[in-house]
Amino acid sequence: MTHAPRRIALVAHDNKKVELLTWAEFNLGTLREHELFATGTTGTMLEYELGLPVHRFLSGPLGGDQQIGAKIAEGLIDLLVFFWDPLEPQPHDPDVKALLRLAAVWNVPVASNLATADMIISSPLLAGDYVPARPEHDRPATGKAEFPRAA
Numbered sequence: 001m002t003h004a005p006r007r008i009a010l011v012a013h014d015n016k017k018v019e020l021l022t023w024a025e026f027n028l029g030t031l032r033e034h035e036l037f038a039t040g041t042t043g044t045m046l047e048y049e050l051g052l053p054v055h056r057f058l059s060g061p062l063g064g065d066q067q068i069g070a071k072i073a074e075g076l077i078d079l080l081v082f083f084w085d086p087l088e089p090q091p092h093d094p095d096v097k098a099l100l101r102l103a104a105v106w107n108v109p110v111a112s113n114l115a116t117a118d119m120i121i122s123s124p125l126l127a128g129d130y131v132p133a134r135p136e137h138d139r140p141a142t143g144k145a146e147f148p149r150a151a
């Protein structure tokens with residue numbers, strides 16, 4: 001690999017897990033070149049079914065979506081592949097929405113279905129030739145590079 005690894009978060013709701021797993025298997029060679037993060041059950045499947053090293057967070061309904069959202073806010077995720085289920089209500093829907101919201105806030109690319117995931121996996125983003133702008137939400141008026149709410 002000639003480019004820096006990207007930090008990719010992978011998440012799938014239960015009815016979408018096979019789809020994500022199949023996609024990940026097809027793209028195994030590429031995914032191996034990057035640093036992977038996932039919610040609990042998704043991560044376990046990626047590790048055990050495909051042998052991919054994954055930083056695993058809690059299961060989504062127990063806070064995993066929120067943990068990935070926090071990483072996004074910290075600037076530590078470059079791509080979110082989130083196959084969320086449009087046909088089944090989730091008990092942690094507010095967390096799902098919060099995760100997608102933070103990705104939008106921080107201009108992190110999101111693949112929410114196969115077609116988008118296929119496009120992004122072969123895009124200049126993963127080759128390191130495209131770096132999305134990181135909004136300067138964390139710069140207070142003073143110019144200090146700190147989160148204003150943490151001051």
Ligand SMILES: O=C(CO)COP(=O)(O)O
Nearest residue numbers: 039040041042059060061
């Ligand atoms: O619920 C999820 C995302 O909202 C995914 O969580 P799991 O990977 O633990 O199933």
